[in-house]
Amino acid sequence: MAEEQNPIGSGTKKVFINHIDSYSSGCIGKFLSTCVVGASVEPEDVEGEEDNEVTFQIVGTVKTKTEKRRSRVSSEEYFALGHEELLRRLMECDVIVYNISENSEQLDEASWAISALNSEIHHFGGPKIFILISTVMTWALTKPIDTDDIDIPFTEDDYRRRRPHPNFKEHISVERLVLKMGKTKRSRLSTYVVAAGLQYGMGENIFHYFLKASWLGEITRVPVFGSGNNVIPTIHVNDLAGVIQNIIDHKPKTHYLMAVDDSNNTFEDIVKAISDMLGPGKIEKVAKEEAFHTKCFNQRNVDALSVHLCTEAVFLKNSFNLQWPIRICILGPPAVGKTTVAVKICRHYKLHHVTVKDAIGEKIKQLEEVVQMDDQEGESDDTLATQELLDSLKDNMNQNGGRLDDQFVFQIVRDKLNSKPCRNQGFVLDGYPKTYDQAKELFYGEEEEAEDPRSKMPLFNQKIIPDYVFSLNATDEFLKERVQNLPESVVQGTHYAQDQFLRRLAEFRDDNAQDETVLDYFDELEIHPEHIEVTGDKDSKYLAVTEKIVRAVGNAKNYGPSAEEREKEERRRAEERMKLLAAEREEMERKEAEEAANRAVRLEEWNKNRREVKRQEHEMLEARSIPLRNYLMKNVMPTLTKSLIECCKVKPDDPVDFLAEYILRNHDLVD
Known part of the structure; x- marks a missing residue:
């Protein structure tokens, strides 16, 4: 053929x-x-x-x-x-x-x-x-x-x-x-x-059922069919x-x-994540046979959800240009908008937002919960070690005015990046590390590898190193103006207070003027940072900055929106359009009512003015008629009265001619 x-x-x-x-x-x-x-x-x-x-x-x-x-x-x-x-x-x-x-x-x-x-x-x-x-x-x-x-x-x-x-x-x-x-x-x-x-x-x-069940909210617990301990x-x-x-x-x-x-998530991990994200946040383990009662699964689906396999796509990761999951680091001077952008990126890609402050707070809270739980169950060596670590962190913070030494920060942030959520879904590391040494210590290679003495590339942990680094740049004048325009309620008690902000800005400029900077570290690893200028003149909501980052990173590689999520998003947009149209109609009706009221006021004012003009004209005519009336009463009316009396006496055939002739004959009586 x-x-x-x-x-x-x-x-x-x-x-x-x-x-x-x-x-x-x-x-x-x-x-x-x-x-x-x-x-x-x-x-x-x-x-x-x-x-x-x-x-x-x-x-x-x-x-x-x-x-x-x-x-x-x-x-x-x-x-x-x-x-x-x-x-x-x-x-x-x-x-x-x-x-x-x-x-x-x-x-x-x-x-x-x-x-x-x-x-x-x-x-x-x-x-x-x-x-x-x-x-x-x-x-x-x-x-x-x-x-x-x-x-x-x-x-x-x-x-x-x-x-x-x-x-x-x-x-x-x-x-x-x-x-x-x-x-x-x-x-x-x-x-x-x-x-x-x-x-x-x-x-x-195959996961559509769990997304739908979570989204609709018709059940208080999302079911996990079987033990849920199998890795899918x-x-x-x-x-x-x-x-x-x-x-x-x-x-x-x-x-x-x-x-x-x-990911190497268990069936329970997957359902729990869906329930936490979209639904009641709770799950319930039920018999595997319950899956058939939902009428959403056939035998092959149930078999697939029951499989237990630990797998690793070694060839794909080492040979192909694929990236799972997305790991991003956003750097820049204080007040440049790193957190604003990081939150938007996390929302877009469904990543975890990692900051030093939050990681430390989360670690301390976790340690306190472990200690409290162990106190109820009885002391153990693990409890003592946890309590000792908790005390060390708190003592160090008290001695440093609420800040932790780098050695503790490195470990806490590293643990956070190595956590299952960050390893599976990805993360956005916000504003850290700040120096070359911090980066080298934070991302150091855990495995003992033979390092090529000719290579200048430092060893690093491939599982937590960011795939993308974005450096937001702005002038000092812009940053100072942005901080000055922040509400007092936002600035109070934060590092945006004037003295702290200027000190931190000076430290940032000094760190980035060194022979080796944090951006140099990523350059050496061939993770070349992308520089984005922030002006704020026409991008106060950082939409343009976010768009540049999304364009550089590409499509999301996480659980995408389900049909219900897309339907909800369409409903939300439709509702927003309806609200916008309703607001426009309401505004139009308000303007029309306001215009009608203004017209009524203007009409009443015009009628009032017209009545006043008529009154004034009447008074003027009355004033002008008084001399004429006086003249008539004094000089004309007496002669006219006599002529009328004579007319009545004589009763002529033509009373009008009689009156005219009478007045002519007696005109000398009229002055």
Whole structure:
């Protein structure tokens, strides 16, 4: 069969994904559709190739037929293809991705597809990559590496030892077939198997029930089916998509890969975190069979939630450009807005906000609770050690005016960064460390490694070192003005008081004028800080600064919003729009009422003025008529009266002529 292969340099790399309208495959397709081929390779290796960017063109099959494409993710969608037509479509593609992690009905088709491609390998117009996305359930019954330590994690190197869950035996058969077919002629057909952990994010998939139950608040305790002590391997669906992208770009020599994050959370940990974040904050352990009563889980879902596997994706972490979780450090002078930005970033990525003050307060409170609990249960060596540490911290703070020596701060902050929440979800370290020595001490390497004497790079702990460092910069004038404009209630009792602020600002400038600064430390580790200027003129809420950081860090790699969260956010926005419209209507009605009242006042004033003018005109006319009336009464009326009397006596035929003639004859009587 001849192939319609995209020529090199055509501007696209065609990727086939089965069931593109399903949760996992849809998210992977959406992710790849926004990527540039080769983008996961180190930047210096692809520098200068921006003008010849090659993009991914996504095509694939769909489970349900629609009149038009479901989204802009795929350029072509196929429904119910026969084998001959399906093979023709696969031959047109550079990369074929078959996802059997969420739909066992695709097992037979995936087996047929890889076999059919292998039989046509000599007709390929160019090399192809076949990627099978399987599941860690093919490891479910694998015997521990060390029976004395069952928590030693499995890695890709142990894949030949894997034993599947009884309900996933067909999956492992397909995995083996894919790996076998990839050995025929790897220069023409490279095959990869990706054992994916339970996928979450962008809709949450298997964890949707717990998110919904927590969000709706219809239950007081979120159920944990079974003991909840089993460790569940998980991976964010976008990270899984990133693994696929890296395989396409790198074509690694390792052909079996694990795609799991570093969380190693138990089932109970996961449900508790969801309950704390979205729901009542409480959980309840119930029988595993209760899961079926919810009608939200099938047998495969229950099997997946019951699996106990400690895994570690060593190859992915060491070879691919992936980052789990996000660790950020924000530095800068006092009052520049570090905490404001850190809170916004934590809210955006759902990270933990770490400050020295909060870490110390949390540590002291934790020690006090432990001591109090142990006092009720009886003294022990641990109690004495805890009490001794608590006393040491308090004594040191009393001697230093409420501050702790660096040796205590290092340990407390290091413990905080090593805590399970920070290790799993990530953190934003706010305003610390401040000097080169503090950074070196805080992030020192725990493992004894052979250090290259020629290297200037200090040893560091890879598990807590920040992935991104942002240095917020501002002028002294701006910082002083910002502090002066703060409300007195905010400034009082804080380090923003004038004398303390100026001293701390001077210390910061001095620390950053040394030969070795905290930014130099990160530069040496090739974690190059990004400098962001803060002016505040048009960004008083630090939206522009936050946007720059989000753009640099990229998409969130944590539990994304569930459907309920997105619905709530849409409702919130709709309510805000309705409130805004109602406020606008109310303001318009108020203005109209105010204008009507003003018009009524103006009309009443006009009528009042009109009446006054009429009155004054009447009085003026009355005043002007008095002399005329007096003249008439004195000179005219007597003669007129006599003429009328004579007229009455004579009774002439024409009284008017009679009166006129009478007055003319007697005009001398009228003065």
